Amino acid sequence: MSQDYPKRPTAAFIDLDALAFNFQSAKQFIGPDPAYMAVVKADAYGHGAVRCAQRLEREGVDWFGVATLEEGTALRDAEIRNPILLLGGIWPGQESLAVSLDLTPAVFRLDQAELLDDVARKMDRIAKIHVKIDTGMGRLGIRIEDVSRLAGHLSALTNIEVEGLMTHFAAADSLSESDFTQLQMARFAEAVAVFASYRIDPKYITLANSPGAVAYPESRSNLVRLGGVLYGLGGDILPDGIDKPDLRPIMAVTSEITLVKSIPIGESIGYGRTFTAERDSIIATVPIGYHDGLPRSLSNQGRVIINGEFAPLAGRISMDWTTVDVTDIPGVTVGDRVTIIGSDGGSEIRAEEIAGMLGTISYEITCGFSSRVPRTFLESGADL
Numbered sequence: 104m105s106q107d108y109p110k111r112p113t114a115a116f117i118d119l120d121a122l123a124f125n126f127q128s129a130k131q132f133i134g135p136d137p138a139y140m141a142v143v144k145a146d147a148y149g150h151g152a153v154r155c156a157q158r159l160e161r162e163g164v165d166w167f168g169v170a171t172l173e174e175g176t177a178l179r180d181a182e183i184r185n186p187i188l189l190l191g192g193i194w195p196g197q198e199s200l201a202v203s204l205d206l207t208p209a210v211f212r213l214d215q216a217e218l219l220d221d222v223a224r225k226m227d228r229i230a231k232i233h234v235k236i237d238t239g240m241g242r243l244g245i246r247i248e249d250v251s252r253l254a255g256h257l258s259a260l261t262n263i264e265v266e267g268l269m270t271h272f273a274a275a276d277s278l279s280e281s282d283f284t285q286l287q288m289a290r291f292a293e294a295v296a297v298f299a300s301y302r303i304d305p306k307y308i309t310l311a312n313s314p315g316a317v318a319y320p321e322s323r324s325n326l327v328r329l330g331g332v333l334y335g336l337g338g339d340i341l342p343d344g345i346d347k348p349d350l351r352p353i354m355a356v357t358s359e360i361t362l363v364k365s366i367p368i369g370e371s372i373g374y375g376r377t378f379t380a381e382r383d384s385i386i387a388t389v390p391i392g393y394h395d396g397l398p399r400s401l402s403n404q405g406r407v408i409i410n411g412e413f414a415p416l417a418g419r420i421s422m423d424w425t426t427v428d429v430t431d432i433p434g435v436t437v438g439d440r441v442t443i444i445g446s447d448g449g450s451e452i453r454a455e456e457i458a459g460m461l462g463t464i465s466y467e468i469t470c471g472f473s474s475r476v477p478r479t480f481l482e483s484g485a486d487l
């Protein structure tokens with residue numbers, strides 16, 4: 104039952120024009136030669152995968168990358184036609200759905216390829232795969248010393264096409280790790296050569312994520328896999344001190360004040376009594392909590408913007424509510440807009456700022472806004 108009635112005013116606004124700007128800006132910076140994969144896993148890092156993919160497809164993105172079959176299926180249900188790479192591969196039993204929906208799995212175990220080969224043969228199809236090589240990330244991918252054995256087995260499978268070879272950087276965002284990134288590139292080149300010795304010459308050779316594509320031109324190869332830069336999150340995932348594409352944040356999260364109260368000096372606020380007023384204070388209560396994705400660890404550290412001015416969080420963030428000290432902002436009233444991420448009156452809070460306070464990265468912040476926070480998509484100034 105999704106009836107139209109007034110909703111809690113906590114919402115996220117996704118600027119699809121800024122998303123398109125970021126893609127074009129990244130493409131101009133990186134160059135016209137590689138194909139471009141937009142990584143829209145995890146609901147496009149919290150920004151809404153279907154709507155982001157629809158816009159990016161119109162902007163000329165070639166590929167989409169998702170984590171799971173479910174995420175790929177959601178894009179196909181929305182009539183996304185571009186090729187889609189399942190970055191996390193598939194689980195046993197998902198082969199026929201992957202083949203029939205034209206979802207291309209990353210493969211990093213022989214049994215995955217064998218199951219796909221069996222299923223594809225029964226369907227009278229050729230299953231395309233991208234083989235993932237572990238050159239130093241240590242997570243998914245086959246280790247370099249196992250490449251030859253796998254390539255030999257794969258060359259014997261009749262209903263598999265190795266359309267891509269891929270690897271993933273562990274630390275391309277940090278220039279102090281550039282020796283390691285170079286080592287990953289060298290190991291990957293070795294793996295590509297081993298495949299070639301088995302007459303496997305895939306169409307796509309792909310290494311670069313956002314920081315790789317921006318900071319290491321030699322890693323661009325013929326397909327770059329961009330996530331963070333598309334969402335404007337260059338502030339903490341690109342290395343400092345290098346040229347970067349111009350990027351704009353695309354997410355704003357706002358709410359409205361539900362209650363304003365005056366409290367006397369000495370009174371405490373919230374669970375655990377972690378904030379005590381050191382002066383007579385004015386406290387505003389805002390309907391956003393840690394279930395919405397405002398991390399509880401931001402309590403007493405973070406800030407929001409009200410009427411163009413920063414206001415500090417006061418007391419613990421609870422599941423559904425947050426309290427803010429608005430003593431220094433004149434005339435705050437019920438219904439005033441509260442900007443959690445975004446800009447208002449010349450003041451701005453970016454996901455990178457919140458992440459920095461918490462010792463994490465901006466991706467975890469944008470991903471963290473839950474489904475209780477409805478996404479509204481803005482395009483050409485219009486609210487669709």
Ligand SMILES: *Cc1c(COP(=O)(O)O)cnc(C)c1O
Binds near residue numbers: 144311314329
């Ligand atoms: C998430 C992911 C990417 C995108 O990384 P960004 O840093 O967001 O550009 C690229 N490749 C793989 C394998 C990934 O898992």
